[in-house]
Amino acid sequence: MKSRDRLLILADDLTGALDSGVQLARKGQNVVILTDRDVPFPEEASADVMVIDTETRHVDPGTAAQIVETLVRIAAQHGYERIYKKTDSGLRGNIGAELEAVLKASGRDHLNFIPAYPATDRKTIDGVQYVNGQPLAESIFAHDPINPITVSRVDELIHQQSRVPAGPAEAQGQAKKGIVVYDAESNEDLKRIADELEKEDDFMLTGGCAGFLEVFPVAKQQTSIPEIRLTQNRLLVLSGSVNEITRSQLTYARQQGGLSVHVPMDLIVKGKWTRNEKQRYLHELIQNAGDNPLILVDTLGEISEDLTLDPGQLAEVIAENMGCLANEIADTLPSYVMMIIGGDTLQGFIRSRHIQELHPIAEIDPGIVAASYEESGTEHYIITKSGAFGSPDQLIRILNWIQKHQK
Numbered sequence: 001m002k003s004r005d006r007l008l009i010l011a012d013d014l015t016g017a018l019d020s021g022v023q024l025a026r027k028g029q030n031v032v033i034l035t036d037r038d039v040p041f042p043e044e045a046s047a048d049v050m051v052i053d054t055e056t057r058h059v060d061p062g063t064a065a066q067i068v069e070t071l072v073r074i075a076a077q078h079g080y081e082r083i084y085k086k087t088d089s090g091l092r093g094n095i096g097a098e099l100e101a102v103l104k105a106s107g108r109d110h111l112n113f114i115p116a117y118p119a120t121d122r123k124t125i126d127g128v129q130y131v132n133g134q135p136l137a138e139s140i141f142a143h144d145p146i147n148p149i150t151v152s153r154v155d156e157l158i159h160q161q162s163r164v165p166a167g168p169a170e171a172q173g174q175a176k177k178g179i180v181v182y183d184a185e186s187n188e189d190l191k192r193i194a195d196e197l198e199k200e201d202d203f204m205l206t207g208g209c210a211g212f213l214e215v216f217p218v219a220k221q222q223t224s225i226p227e228i229r230l231t232q233n234r235l236l237v238l239s240g241s242v243n244e245i246t247r248s249q250l251t252y253a254r255q256q257g258g259l260s261v262h263v264p265m266d267l268i269v270k271g272k273w274t275r276n277e278k279q280r281y282l283h284e285l286i287q288n289a290g291d292n293p294l295i296l297v298d299t300l301g302e303i304s305e306d307l308t309l310d311p312g313q314l315a316e317v318i319a320e321n322m323g324c325l326a327n328e329i330a331d332t333l334p335s336y337v338m339m340i341i342g343g344d345t346l347q348g349f350i351r352s353r354h355i356q357e358l359h360p361i362a363e364i365d366p367g368i369v370a371a372s373y374e375e376s377g378t379e380h381y382i383i384t385k386s387g388a389f390g391s392p393d394q395l396i397r398i399l400n401w402i403q404k405h406q407k
Contacts, residue, residue, distance in 0.1 A: 005082075006047070006049075006050070006079055006080045006081070006082065007048065007049045007050070007082045007083075008049075008051075008075045008080040008083050008084070009021065009049065009050070009052070009083075009086050010051075010052055010068055010083070010084070010098070010102070011052070011086040012053075012057040012086075012087070012094065013053065013055065013088075013343030013344070013346075013386075014055075014347045015342065015346055015384050015385065015386040016053075016086050016087075016088060016209075016210075016343060017035075017051045017052070017358075018358065018360050018371055018384050019367055019369055019384075020084070020086040021033050021049065021369075022210075022360035022361075022369045022371075023214050023216065023363070024048070024213060024216065025049075025359075025360045027218050028218075029048040029218055030047050030048045030049070031047075031048065031049045031360055032047045032051070032357055032359065033052075033357060033358040033359065033360065034052045034356065035053055035347070035355055035356055036053070037052055037053065037055060037067060037071060039356050041078045048219075051086075052071060054067055054071065055347060056068065057092065057094070057147070057343065058147075059094070060094075061094045061097035062097070064097050064098055065100065066101070068097075068098045068101040069104060069105040070105075072101070072105035073105050081204060082205075083102055083106060083205055084216075085099055085205075085208075086207070086208070087099075087113075087209055088209065088386075089209040089211070089367075089388070090136065090139070090140075090141035090144070090149065091136060091149060091157055092141060092144060092146075094161060095157055095158060095161070096158040096159060096160055096166075097162060099158060099179050100161075100179075102205060102207070103179070106204070106205055108204060109178075110176040110179070110205070111178075111179050111206065112193075112197060112205065112206045112207070113166075113181050113206075113207045113208060114190065114211075115129060115154055116129075116182075116189070116190065116208070116209075116211055116212075117209045117210060117366070118186050118187050119211060119214075119366040123185045124181070124183045125183055126183065127153050127155060127167075127168050127181060128152045129152055129154055135152035136149050136157075137150055137151050137152040138152070140243065140388060141388070143244075145242055145314075146314065154166075155167055155179075164179055165178030166178055166179040166181060167180070169182045170183075176202075187211075187215070190214070190215045191215045193212070194216065194217060203216075210366075228370055228372075229405060229406070230381060230402060231406070231407055232335050232406070233402060234293040234337065234399075234402070235295070235395070235398060235402055236295040236297070236329060236336035236337070236338055237253070237258075237294075237295065237296045237297065237339045238297050238322060238329065238339065239297065239298040239300075239342060240298075240318050240341065240342035240344055240345030240346075241298075241299075241342040241345075241386075241388075242299065242300065245388050245389065245390060246298075246341055246388075247300065248392045249392055250298055252392040252393055252396070253296055254296060256294075257292070258292070259288060259289055259292045259294065259295045259296065261285060261295075261297055261298075262297075262299070262300055262301035263299055263301060263322070264277075264301055265302065265303045266303055268317060268321045278325060282332060285329075294395070294396075295333075299318055299322065299345075315344045318344055318345065319344040319351075320348055321348070322345040322349075323345065323347070323349045323351055324348065326338060326340060326349040326352065327349060330349075330380075337382075337383060338383070339383040339384070339395075339398065340384055340385075341384075342386070349382075355375075358371045358372070358373050358382075359371060359372050359373070364398055365390060365398075366389060367385055367386055367389030368384070368389065368390065368398065369383065369385075370382070370383050371383075371384065383398065
């Protein structure tokens with residue numbers, strides 16, 4: 001494969017890495033997702049797309065920039081000339097710092113940034129990001145407990161962390177400089193932008209959420225994509241998200257008969273949820289589950305007001321505890337397909353099981369991905385979702401999808 005055709009995607013959390021990688025897998029590309037940024041690049045020459053989870057959503061901007069810049073330089077040594085900086089559709093995280101880092105490390109003069117994802121009602125209009133019809137700073141992301149958003153203009157958000165020029169594509173024309181921000185309100189807009197960039201041969205540096213990758217051109221497209229066939233017909237949802245959209249999905253699923261339980265958040269954040277207590281919790285969960293095809297485990301339990309952890313520490317504590325719980329559940333309840341909501345919780349599970357590579361194989365709905373991983377020569381499946389996607393009946397529809405794809 002020509003090095004110019006190989007694509008590197010950098011995502012700041014693992015659900016984002018899967019959400020972006022699956023768009024290219026759907027086109028028949030061989031996609032490899034590295035779950036650890038410190039793992040050496042595989043020498044697998046057949047990989048069309050390499051996706052790396054940089055785990056930089058919650059670190060400080062300087063650290064995030066350094067990590068991204070280093071990875072871009074290493075990727076160039078392995079023949080990856082095209083870079084896609086995957087960003088959160090709610091523009092949480094170190095957006096400005098990481099986009100500037102990609103630009104700096106590449107040595108190029110501009111990066112095309114398309115942050116819209118119309119399929120999930122994320123639109124960019126006159127440089128303002130909208131979520132479900134609301135300006136970003138007035139949306140659900142303004143109340144995010146870890147990454148609250150305070151501005152709605154994309155260039156203003158970039159300039160909170162970067163001095164690199166950033167502005168609308170319409171104002172720059174052919175003389176592009178810095179970070180070029182594109183408006184998009186529909187999938188047709190995304191396709192038009194992709195066609196324009198392809199005509200200009202301007203796909204070397206791009207960025208945005210998973211939406212633009214749906215229309216991203218590939219050098220070759222296979223027609224045969226393996227179909228997922230499951231041995232399980234039950235769903236266990238492990239949610240580390242406190243997003244309102246996730247809350248509504250969990251509530252609806254509980255009303256439809258799903259077994260719903262909270263983890264003891266007060267004990268978790270105080271470091272007092274011991275291994276023995278985890279085992280008791282899991283035993284009670286199994287006893288209460290019976291033959292229920294849907295189990296819902298979440299982090300929506302109460303936390304004492306004297307919490308002293310900063311957002312980054314809170315994310316790490318939740319990831320570690322929920323990851324360990326997911327690890328135990330995977331071994332104890334093998335008749336359930338595991339679905340993990342939230343990048344931190346997913347990363348905790350990956351660490352617990354020492355999984356270094358994931359392969360996205362199906363997109364159930366926008367933002368909801370089925371992926372495979374290998375353990376001791378056996379293929380296993382997992383479903384992932386970021387916290388801020390989907391309709392209230394989403395979890396029920398995923399259960400129906402699992403049962404439809406049972407062997």
